[in-house]
Amino acid sequence: MAALAPVLVSLAAAVLILASGRRPNLREGWTLAAAGAKFLFVLLLLPAALAGRPAEAVLLEISPGVRLALRADALGVAFALVSSGLWILTSVYSIGYMRGLKEPKQTRYFASFAVCLSAAVGVAFAANLLTFILFYEILTVATYPLVIHKQTPEAIRAGRKYLAYTLTAGVLLIAAAAVVFRATGSLDFAPGGMKGLAGAGPGTVKAVFYLFLAGVGVKAAVMPLHGWLPTAMIAPTPVSALLHAVAVVKAGVFGVLRVVGFVFGPRLMAEHGFDVILAAFAAATVLLASLLAFRQDNLKRRLAYSTIGHLSYIVLGAALLAPTAYAGAVMHMAFHATLKITLFFCAGAIYVNLRRENVSDLDGVGRAMPWTMAAFALGAVGLAGIPPLNGFVGKWYLGLGAAAAGRTAAVYLLVGSGLLNAGYLFPIVLRAFFKPGRGVEGRREASPLLVVPLLATAVLSLILGLWPDLGFKFFELARTAAASLAGGIP
Amino acid sequence: MPILNSSPALPVVLLLPTAIAIPIVALLRKRLAYILTVAVMAVVTVISALNMAKVLDGGPIHYWLGGWFPPIGIEYVLDRLSAFVILVVNAVAFLVLAHSRRLVDREIPDPGKHVPYYAVALLMLCGFNGILVTGDFFNLYVWLEICSLSLYGLVAVGSRKSAVAAFRYLIMGTVGACFYLLGLGFLFTVTGTLNMADLKAIFPQVAGQPTAVIGLVLMVVGFGLKMALFPLHGWLPDAYTQAPSSSSALIAPIGTKVAAYVLIRVLFFVFGVEYVRQAVPVTQVIGGLAAAGILFGSVMAMAQKELKRMLAYSSVAQIGYIGLGIGLANPLGFVGAVLHVMNHAVMKALLFLAAGHFRMKLGHSTVPEFDESVRRRMPWTTAAFAVGALSMVGLPPAVGFFSKWYLALGAVGRSNWVFLGVILLSSLLNAVYFFRVIERLYFVRGKTTAGSPEDAPAAVRAEAPWPMLVPVLILAAAIIGLGLLNAVVVKGILAAAVPPGMG
Numbered sequence: 001m002a003a004l005a006p007v008l009v010s011l012a013a014a015v016l017i018l019a020s021g022r023r024p025n026l027r028e029g030w031t032l033a034a035a036g037a038k039f040l041f042v043l044l045l046l047p048a049a050l051a052g053r054p055a056e057a058v059l060l061e062i063s064p065g066v067r068l069a070l071r072a073d074a075l076g077v078a079f080a081l082v083s084s085g086l087w088i089l090t091s092v093y094s095i096g097y098m099r100g101l102k103e104p105k106q107t108r109y110f111a112s113f114a115v116c117l118s119a120a121v122g123v124a125f126a127a128n129l130l131t132f133i134l135f136y137e138i139l140t141v142a143t144y145p146l147v148i149h150k151q152t153p154e155a156i157r158a159g160r161k162y163l164a165y166t167l168t169a170g171v172l173l174i175a176a177a178a179v180v181f182r183a184t185g186s187l188d189f190a191p192g193g194m195k196g197l198a199g200a201g202p203g204t205v206k207a208v209f210y211l212f213l214a215g216v217g218v219k220a221a222v223m224p225l226h227g228w229l230p231t232a233m234i235a236p237t238p239v240s241a242l243l244h245a246v247a248v249v250k251a252g253v254f255g256v257l258r259v260v261g262f263v264f265g266p267r268l269m270a271e272h273g274f275d276v277i278l279a280a281f282a283a284a285t286v287l288l289a290s291l292l293a294f295r296q297d298n299l300k301r302r303l304a305y306s307t308i309g310h311l312s313y314i315v316l317g318a319a320l321l322a323p324t325a326y327a328g329a330v331m332h333m334a335f336h337a338t339l340k341i342t343l344f345f346c347a348g349a350i351y352v353n354l355r356r357e358n359v360s361d362l363d364g365v366g367r368a369m370p371w372t373m374a375a376f377a378l379g380a381v382g383l384a385g386i387p388p389l390n391g392f393v394g395k396w397y398l399g400l401g402a403a404a405a406g407r408t409a410a411v412y413l414l415v416g417s418g419l420l421n422a423g424y425l426f427p428i429v430l431r432a433f434f435k436p437g438r439g440v441e442g443r444r445e446a447s448p449l450l451v452v453p454l455l456a457t458a459v460l461s462l463i464l465g466l467w468p469d470l471g472f473k474f475f476e477l478a479r480t481a482a483a484s485l486a487g488g489i490p
Numbered sequence: 491m492p493i494l495n496s497s498p499a500l501p502v503v504l505l506l507p508t509a510i511a512i513p514i515v516a517l518l519r520k521r522l523a524y525i526l527t528v529a530v531m532a533v534v535t536v537i538s539a540l541n542m543a544k545v546l547d548g549g550p551i552h553y554w555l556g557g558w559f560p561p562i563g564i565e566y567v568l569d570r571l572s573a574f575v576i577l578v579v580n581a582v583a584f585l586v587l588a589h590s591r592r593l594v595d596r597e598i599p600d601p602g603k604h605v606p607y608y609a610v611a612l613l614m615l616c617g618f619n620g621i622l623v624t625g626d627f628f629n630l631y632v633w634l635e636i637c638s639l640s641l642y643g644l645v646a647v648g649s650r651k652s653a654v655a656a657f658r659y660l661i662m663g664t665v666g667a668c669f670y671l672l673g674l675g676f677l678f679t680v681t682g683t684l685n686m687a688d689l690k691a692i693f694p695q696v697a698g699q700p701t702a703v704i705g706l707v708l709m710v711v712g713f714g715l716k717m718a719l720f721p722l723h724g725w726l727p728d729a730y731t732q733a734p735s736s737s738s739a740l741i742a743p744i745g746t747k748v749a750a751y752v753l754i755r756v757l758f759f760v761f762g763v764e765y766v767r768q769a770v771p772v773t774q775v776i777g778g779l780a781a782a783g784i785l786f787g788s789v790m791a792m793a794q795k796e797l798k799r800m801l802a803y804s805s806v807a808q809i810g811y812i813g814l815g816i817g818l819a820n821p822l823g824f825v826g827a828v829l830h831v832m833n834h835a836v837m838k839a840l841l842f843l844a845a846g847h848f849r850m851k852l853g854h855s856t857v858p859e860f861d862e863s864v865r866r867r868m869p870w871t872t873a874a875f876a877v878g879a880l881s882m883v884g885l886p887p888a889v890g891f892f893s894k895w896y897l898a899l900g901a902v903g904r905s906n907w908v909f910l911g912v913i914l915l916s917s918l919l920n921a922v923y924f925f926r927v928i929e930r931l932y933f934v935r936g937k938t939t940a941g942s943p944e945d946a947p948a949a950v951r952a953e954a955p956w957p958m959l960v961p962v963l964i965l966a967a968a969i970i971g972l973g974l975l976n977a978v979v980v981k982g983i984l985a986a987a988v989p990p991g992m993g
Contacts, residue, residue, distance in 0.1 A: 012515070060974060060975070060977070060978040061975055061981075062887070062974065062976070063892070063895060063977055063980070064977055064980055064981050064985065065895075068887075068974075102794075130886075130895075133886065134886040134887055137885050137886055137891075138886070140884070141885055145932070145933075148929075148933050151933050151934070151935055156929060156933060156934070159933075160925075160929075163921065163925060164918075167883075167917070167918055167921050168918060171884075171914040171915075171917050171918060172914075174894070174895065174914065175898065175910060175914055178895070178898040178899050178901075178902045178910070179902050181899060181902075182902045182903055184898060293886060348814065386975070
């Protein structure tokens with residue numbers, strides 16, 4: 001039941017949060033306690049995952065022949081560590097942000113957040129497709145109140161768009177699962193691919209592939225299914241930070257990694273040429289998103305397009321089918337998270353402190369908020385893939401894997417997009433520090449509740465860049481996950 | 491106990507005299523009508539549960555009324571399918587009737603009708619129980635007439651508009667019953683028997699004759715109309731909308747399901763899967779019409795502004811799921827259809843009861859006039875409604891997801907991609923109109939609450955009283971609980987109820 005604890009702790013917290021609406025400090029206390037507990041529970045699962053004996057929790061039968069089952073394997077623990085760890089920091093940040101802006105509906109906010117995290121860990125540990133779908137759909141519905149938080153007509157429209165995309169994707173996933181179940185008699189994820197799927201007819205396999213592509217592709221923001229993400233930036237920044245840079249979209253790319261590695265498997269992907277198709281979509285997304293980022297003046301939208309691009313690094317890594325690339329993808333899933341959340345935290349701090357949202361208004365901001373912009377600078381350097389930040393590590397392995405697979409075009413793409421990243425992020429840092437400010441004289445840094453988390457994530461990114469295995473063993477986890485695809489360790 | 495040997499007949503035997511006794515007893519105290527109703531429904535539900543257990547243990551139970559054997563006597567048969575549907579019908583009816591007192595007092599203007607309401611409701615349930623347990627075609631017609639007339643009565647009581655809706659329902663319903671009787675007559679002439687098991691034995695000999703085929707088709711049309719299978723659904727929207735909320739909550743979850751049960755019973759257990767698929771492809775037609783009904787109902791529901799009308803069209807779509815399961819005619823389709831009988835009963839009862847709460851406390855159930863203040867005033871009702879709505883959309887682990895899952899598996903099994911597409915598309919269409927309501931209830935700023943801090947004073951609270959809340963919350967809990975435990979129902983009961991020759 002050790003695998004179940006992380007999922008349940010935040011569900012319990014959600015109930016407690018709803019009950020403590022009248023006492024904000026108690027309410028926030030539940031969030032922080034649950035976040036801490038969840039992270040600890042996931043950490044406890046780390047050794048077993050690395051040793052190839054993942055903790056399991058098999059619950060009731062949810063459909064004849066299929067049980068609600070959790071399995072904390074290396075890939076799942078990697079994702080769960082990222083989500084739960086960053087939840088702690090995001091919760092602290094949320095408190096600063098929501099109180100700083102005197103936002104209404106905080107109880108709903110914190111409760112929804114808790115349920116989202118529960119669902120995210122459920123997705124991470126799901127041992128079969130039906131469990132995966134269950135938590136995936138809960139994640140969709142639990143994020144809705146967060147997207148729509150501001151309750152303005154614009155927010156409501158964004159919420160509808162979000163639901164339209166994600167519910168459609170959910171339905172396609174159900175179709176995919178139904179076909180897989182009929183074809184193979186099982187829904188269990190198997191490292192290296194589900195055995196029965198190889199035996200199903202080519203038409204069936206193709207249909208399943210496209211259904212899955214759309215099904216997980218929406219949350220993974222693969223173009224052209226990415227449309228919901230920029231619009232969803234209407235949500236409060238901590239929501240954008242965690243959910244859209246870490247939990248929701250990472251659940252999408254996690255889904256891609258699961259489907260490629262544990263449903264189809266490298267052999268089947270290569271056999272039918274699915275890897276090429278997936279790589280094509282991913283590559284196009286990386287390029288287009290990076291280019292589109294240049295055109296966004298709204299800082300959060302620029303960051304959204306940047307996320308879309310980076311998510312497709314992970315998809316590309318999966319599509320390359322090389323173990324090194326897969327490991328790189330898993331690492332980037334974790335490392336991009338710390339970098340992107342830093343940038344979003346900075347954007348939020350700037351908004352709370354100075355009420356500025358657009359890049360063109362950020363001149364001289366660095367002088368008023370040096371810590372924030374320093375963290376932003378670190379994040380930008382990391383996203384451009386420059387060592388010693390952790391963004392380099394993931395990209396390095398992706399590149400190695402691409403070269404090993406003989407796909408040099410992918411290597412050029414990785415390098416090129418790194419340059420593009422620098423192109424749309426560095427000028428922000430430059431104007432913040434070196435251009436004369438307008439209206440920022442005498443303004444001071446944002447509240448410590450905001451600045452401490454963003455510095456923490458920035459420093460974390462630096463530390464993980466230097467020692468990727470420190471503490472949480474992301475490097476080991478990634479390698480174990482990739483190795484399991486060869487049919488060795490579970 | 492000797493009385494338990496007649497347990498198949500007990501529900502009917504208890505309900506009929508009680509229904510007749512209610513107006514008499516209520517002369518002493520009006521409240522007794524309600525109390526007696528709830529009491530007898532509780533007893534009947536317990537008996538249904540015991541019967542289910544008995545059938546699971548020992549196999550089908552046969553009971554011959556008066557000890558006279560067929561083909562002269564009337565036979566009652568309890569097998570897994572009928573015991574299951576009976577349990578669902580009685581349990582849901584019990585919860586709704588337990589809830590009904592205040593809605594009846596509020597929504598039915600003429601106080602002289604309050605007592606007869608309960609009598610008629612019990613008569614209707616008596617009719618339902620009879621239909622579900624009988625093994626004789628003509629006995630089925632008798633119960634059908636009893637429950638139909640009661641149904642019309644339950645719809646008609648209320649405002650003047652209710653009477654018009656009920657009249658339309660009466661006309662169409664009587665036509666449907668006549669079709670059934672006509673079909674039965676044709677079948678009787680070729681087979682010489684009215685007993686279901688008998689007819690099943692004799693039918694293969696006469697299967698080729700045009701009379702037999704016509705008889706089958708007429709029966710199907712008759713019950714298709716009672717089931718509100720598209721395009722024979724015309725009576726439903728008005729009837730469900732104009733009926734008082736307690737009636738809607740009673741008939742919407744159950745009425746059409748009983749008709750669907752008869753269709754399943756007759757098609758698969760009497761005529762046989764082989765015949766209705768290959769020789770006379772009735773199932774294909776039903777499946778096609780059901781698919782059309784799903785789309786039609788969902789689209790029409792999206793266009794509705796009034797909550798009850800929206801739920802009514804939604805019901806047309808949901809009946810389509812059951813029809814789709816019948817159309818697939820394979821084990822998973824069958825399981826999906828029968829499971830949906832239970833799922834939809836629980837979900838729709840909850841939704842209509844919640845609508846009743848809204849009407850009672852707000853004076854209306856018009857969706858565009860909902861806003862956050864509704865949630866503030868009635869948080870529990872709104873939360874329960876949200877659970878029901880999300881289940882209808884198909885969010886796991888709520889019960890609604892699993893009907894679609896099994897039907898999807900059944901459609902894949904028949905390689906029927908159109909049906910699969912319809913099932914999944916309908917989830918999205920459901921999401922449109924249900925999320926619209928959720929959006930309004932939770933996220934649209936009220937005129938009085940705009941900009942106010944989140945926790946309004948408790949004085950604003952105007953939740954429904956707890957005797958009304960308890961059944962609603964029980965139903966909401968059932969939606970999640972039965973969802974998580976659906977494999978128990980499927981494996982324990984439904985899998986073994988699959989008709990012979992299927993799959």
